[in-house]
């Protein structure tokens with residue numbers, strides 16, 4: 033009897049994106065039933081899955097390091113390798129017990145059917161026949177020699193190391209690894225939970241634990257009422273998951289659900305990406321992070337000696353890393369913030385005020401459609417954020433990027449695109465060159481339309497206004513519904 037696994041657990045187990053398994057199901061290579069796949073089929077299709085090749089020992093080490101006090105670690109526990117090997121051995125034993133139980137279950141079912149066939153025999157003949165039947169059945173069970181199902185064994189080990197969390201009402205899923213908080217795990221996994229301080233003070237991450245056990249890992253000051261506690265409410269930023277959980281959690285479904293914020297961040301670094309494009313890296317305070325959706329922009333403001341300089345820029349990083357905010361800033365004499373930066377006046381350690389977030393060009397993560405990204409020049413910045421978010425959230429469907437360059441900066445992060453393509457089977461990218469943004473828009477749209485039925489995709493356009501207008505016109509003329517078009521003009 034094979035074990036059945038949800039797609040997200042199977043993907044976690046094998047170490048591939050969920051979209052890869054979905055593609056295999058769509059192509060008929062991986063059978064699925066009711067949204068689940070069997071461990072047997074996974075073993076057949078991924079024969080290389082073994083405990084020692086999946087980073088399991090490292091993860092056990094991490095959990096052990098984080099979860100136990102020094103005294104316990106030093107005096108009571110065996111060393112890490114022994115602990116990991118014992119866990120693996122116990123998982124094999126558990127799997128063996130499960131399989132044996134399944135065989136006994138089959139035998140009892142067969143015995144029940146056998147009894148019905150003996151209804152007309154004499155009692156003595158019935159007893160003889162049942163004894164013979166049982167002897168043969170037991171001999172069959174005891175003589176079985178089947179290799180342990182490696183996927184099931186790994187699942188046993190991973191259940192100890194990573195708790196599975198199901199979110200209501202969205203049905204989103206994620207894993208809490210090691211000793212991380214449930215909030216950190218949700219954000220890392222590309223979800224948009226409600227939260228504020230991340231520090232146990234504001235109460236915005238309050239959620240109801242429907243089932244499963246949690247454990248406090250950070251102190252908190254926010255006072256939960258007795259009635260909230262009785263109903264199972266807890267702060268996600270202060271607790272980790274001990275067992276698999278089902279929780280009721282507020283999530284941002286659209287830009288309207290994200291509050292306007294004002295944060296003072298620090299410049300971590302400024303580095304050239306290309307002759308006329310700088311990478312600005314800001315870090316927010318640990319207790320005042322920026323909550324935003326991928327693809328959104330913010331207003332940056334700095335105070336110089338005689339004046340303040342401000343401008344809007346799309347965020348180039350993923351909301352799953354909410355403390356590190358990246359921006360691709362192009363040289364532009366009409367942009368006072370860019371002039372200040374390119375003049376070398378902004379330095380590491382300087383304070384930058386961040387207001388926002390703004391913008392509606394966000395990921396349609398739950399649409400179930402393929403995602404097509406068209407970018408021109410530094411329009412790559414919001415697209416990078418969207419793609420990183422799509423990867424973190426393991427969205428279904430393929431990701432296709434068309435990046436057109438009109439200037440000497442070219443495709444200044446093509447190595448990033450190559451890395452995505454190498455790591456993710458469902459990601460593909462094409463680079464294009466054009467003389468003007470308008471030509472770039474027409475060319476990128478032409479390529480995207482040639483690749484497949486655009487009406488079944490979510491399309492994201494980011495770049496100069498002329499680029500967006502040209503691409504939008506071509507895609508709309510080809511039948512792309514307006515609701516599936518998301519634009520960000522630079």
Ligand code: FES
Nearest residue numbers: 228230235237269
């Ligand atoms: S995010 Fe503020 S209390 Fe958890």
